[in-house]
Amino acid sequence: MFQILLGILKFPPKLSWPITGANTSDSGGVTISVGGQALWPTLTLALMLILPVTANAQYAYITNNGGNTVSVIDTLTNKVSATIPVGSRPFGVTATADAAKVYVTNQEGTVSVIDTATNTVAATIRVGSHPYGVAVTPNGAKLYVTNQEGTVSVIDTAANRIIRTIPVGNRPYGVAVTPDGRKVYVANDEFFGSVSVIDTATDSLAATITVGSLPIGVAVTPDGTSVYVANEYDDTVSVINASEDKVTATIPLNSVPLGVAVSQDGAKVFVTSPHSGTVSVIDTASNIVVGTIRGSFPFGVAVTPDGSKIYAAHQESAGTVSVIDTASETVVATIPAGDSPVAFGKFIGGPPNSSPPAATRHLPIDQPQIADRMTLGIPAAQ
Structure with a gap:
């Protein structure tokens, strides 16, 4: 699954996993880098695609x-x-x-x-x-x-x-x-x-x-x-x-x-x-x-x-x-x-599609606890 995501998101060919670090910026956000290159936009999209939905509207x-x-x-x-x-x-x-x-x-x-x-x-x-x-x-x-x-x-x-x-x-x-x-x-x-x-x-x-x-x-x-x-x-x-x-x-x-x-x-x-x-x-x-x-x-x-x-x-x-x-x-x-x-x-x-697939959840990655759980297959703690 994640190999497909990597292909879709078009990571630079010389970059490789795993994630090597997560640093907190001066603004309070989290900067995550792979091979020394910041992946803020890429990981934001990745999180939107892989984090599961826990709330189900009824x-x-x-x-x-x-x-x-x-x-x-x-x-x-x-x-x-x-x-x-x-x-x-x-x-x-x-x-x-x-x-x-x-x-x-x-x-x-x-x-x-x-x-x-x-x-x-x-x-x-x-x-x-x-x-x-x-x-x-x-x-x-x-x-x-x-x-x-x-x-x-x-x-x-x-x-x-x-x-x-x-x-x-x-x-x-x-x-x-x-x-x-x-x-x-x-x-x-x-x-x-x-x-x-x-x-x-x-x-x-x-x-x-x-x-x-x-x-x-x-x-x-x-x-x-x-x-x-x-x-x-x-x-x-x-x-x-x-x-x-x-x-x-x-x-x-x-x-x-x-x-x-x-x-x-x-x-x-x-x-x-x-x-x-x-x-x-x-x-x-x-x-x-x-x-x-x-x-x-x-x-x-x-x-x-x-x-x-x-x-x-x-x-x-x-x-x-x-x-x-x-x-x-x-x-x-x-x-x-x-x-x-x-x-x-x-x-x-519940409304139509009240149990949407995991790909529909939008979460920012400006929280350290989310960045700490960026290992593949582990969802962000709720």
Whole structure:
């Protein structure tokens, strides 16, 4: 690798490695020489090419239902980096796997398509009445939107148009796609609760599963084996075996569960309850509640891609977002958001190319500690 770099950078033919010295100049910078010749510009470019990137930007897109906006939170700094105007009463939200796009349901009957490179609305798609949940397939090709009228709109994301409308149960709410992209689970918010299962190959109803009363949120484990459904009215969470599409466990919560998210390793499920002001922690091995995190009025909940933090949106007029450390299960930060943040869905992602190759990092070499680590193959200490 480095021989290629040497050729590209065109070192003088009589100069040879290794670096023979690093001297601090009067200005406080570092001068590095090879064979007596200073290589400041050359090594600056070399460092730009070989030093690895350690920070990976991830963003939380929070729908503010009362403010008609989306707050963009940088999860590295826990600060709002942008506010995006969208449609009327935004509710559901999801990001594509590559995080190039974010989709937001607006209860006026539209979906806003956000380009995350510019944090602007690139398109608006009309769907059914009062859309709530939204989920995108792992390959980003199709979008599934639940409409209060009892249907799911299937959208071709390349054309931003509806290609099919699927009848499901009454008042469909939450929606989730399996990791392999083969199934979609839709929670129907009806008294005799049910979950509709959609076959994505045919975009038709494949099964209907009876769950608890008034199911709202739904999430699939990363391995695709289990589906967790929050039942608002009877204060339970239904656990569905995804291979058989049958309920295998019912977990009592003693609260009013709404939002659901699963940890990246699949070991824990996090369930929000606005009425009790809590986030319940469920151990997926035993399907028992093992912890309770206190909040304010949590609704939407999501886990960062690295699994280190949970973000919970509190649906209040002076809305906030709590940041929860997954290791200690404690709130470590509170971020002001917009009016009545909901963030119902998988609302955390990163910008396009958020994990750039090492060749894109720009670092000056005016620090002695960097010069001291110029031996080939050793990155600068962070």
